[in-house]
Amino acid sequence: MTEAKVIVVTSGKGGVGKTTSTAAIGAELARRGNKTVVIDFDIGLRNLDLIMGCERRVIYDFINVINNEATLSQALIKDKREPNLYVLPASQTRNKDALQQEGVSKVIEQLKKEFKFIICDSPAGIERGALMALYFAEEAVIVTNPEVSSVRDSDRIIGVLNSDSKLAKEGSEVKKHLLITRFSPSRAKRGEMLSVEDVREILAVDLLGVIPESPAVLSASNQGIPITLDVDNDAKFAYRAAVSKLLGEPEPVQTSNKWGFLKNIRIFKGEPV
Amino acid sequence: MSILDLIRFRQKNSASAAKERLQIVVSHQRAGITSNKPDFLPQLHKELLAVVSKYTDIATENIQVQLQNEGDFSILELNITIPSS
Numbered sequence: 001m002t003e004a005k006v007i008v009v010t011s012g013k014g015g016v017g018k019t020t021s022t023a024a025i026g027a028e029l030a031r032r033g034n035k036t037v038v039i040d041f042d043i044g045l046r047n048l049d050l051i052m053g054c055e056r057r058v059i060y061d062f063i064n065v066i067n068n069e070a071t072l073s074q075a076l077i078k079d080k081r082e083p084n085l086y087v088l089p090a091s092q093t094r095n096k097d098a099l100q101q102e103g104v105s106k107v108i109e110q111l112k113k114e115f116k117f118i119i120c121d122s123p124a125g126i127e128r129g130a131l132m133a134l135y136f137a138e139e140a141v142i143v144t145n146p147e148v149s150s151v152r153d154s155d156r157i158i159g160v161l162n163s164d165s166k167l168a169k170e171g172s173e174v175k176k177h178l179l180i181t182r183f184s185p186s187r188a189k190r191g192e193m194l195s196v197e198d199v200r201e202i203l204a205v206d207l208l209g210v211i212p213e214s215p216a217v218l219s220a221s222n223q224g225i226p227i228t229l230d231v232d233n234d235a236k237f238a239y240r241a242a243v244s245k246l247l248g249e250p251e252p253v254q255t256s257n258k259w260g261f262l263k264n265i266r267i268f269k270g271e272p273v
Numbered sequence: 274m275s276i277l278d279l280i281r282f283r284q285k286n287s288a289s290a291a292k293e294r295l296q297i298v299v300s301h302q303r304a305g306i307t308s309n310k311p312d313f314l315p316q317l318h319k320e321l322l323a324v325v326s327k328y329t330d331i332a333t334e335n336i337q338v339q340l341q342n343e344g345d346f347s348i349l350e351l352n353i354t355i356p357s358s
Contacts, residue, residue, distance in 0.1 A: 050298065055297075219287045223290045
């Protein structure tokens with residue numbers, strides 16, 4: 001098995017789409033045959049389990065594993081849709097002080113033996129939870145909305161990655177990718193919204209992808225389906241393209257036919273409505 | 274029923290799915306906070322597993338433990354699946 005890769009999904013600012021992006025990217029990596037685990041680092045305010053649709057299956061969590069109250073295999077929740085996808089939920093009842101570097105390191109090292117991708121969903125802010133989520137990362141997906149406060153906070157988190165990550169402390173660098181979410185091409189065109197190029201230029205980070213503002217994102221989160229595993233929609237294709245880029249693969253050809261729009265309706269997929 | 278109605282129906286459907294899921298999660302969450310005692314479910318799960326394992330070959334995921342709050346009482350739901358063979 002090739003070397004495991006640890007990727008943090010981070011942003012500084014809250015509500016920009018870190019958890020949605022973690023679920024989308026993790027599920028897509030797994031769908032393409034890579035054994036993937038998504039970890040919720042938001043201790044006390046977990047939500048990745050809800051977005052992944054496994055909230056009723058949480059028994060043990062990340063903190064239980066750190067404190068040796070459960071084994072890793074007991075805490076990992078196997079996705080029911082993708083056989084290569086696993087979720088490590090955060091604890092809902094403890095606080096972030098439960099995350100100590102030594103304990104987190106132990107869990108990450110164990111996961112590295114089993115998984116090809118370890119995706120760390122960072123909490124907002126630059127406190128302990130966020131620092132622990134990014135500390136072990138080799139690559140970072142910086143989730144940014146084309147909006148002033150989000151761009152500023154992304155710049156701040158890039159600074160933290162450059163100074164406080166393990167790689168930075170070893171004199172190396174975390175590979176950073178910019179993922180612009182909730183983008184509205186028409187508004188950017190009219191000059192009402194920062195353009196992709198504006199954001200990329202300010203942050204000076206390579207662009208991984210642009211996810212359009214889409215009603216499909218809410219529909220997927222309502223149902224606990226990672227957007228990349230949901231019925232066809234614009235955000236799903238944008239995330240799939242971003243994952244291709246992350247893997248260094250050519251972009252997938254979007255198959256669409258004249259009945260393309262009908263695929264969005266459950267009844268035409270033979271699913272219960 | 275027009276296609277537009279179907280789309281609307283699906284959207285309504287996803288919102289009601291969200292509401293149902295949230296009601297369960299939130300009731301569980303409140304139960305944990307108001308009782309202000311350590312979450313005993315992991316320990317309960319561990320002990321159940323130990324007991325059932327004495328009699329039959331069973332894995333962690335075959336035992337599901339859920340606590341739901343329903344107003345002034347709670348429902349402890351145990352699901353133990355015993356694999357055939």
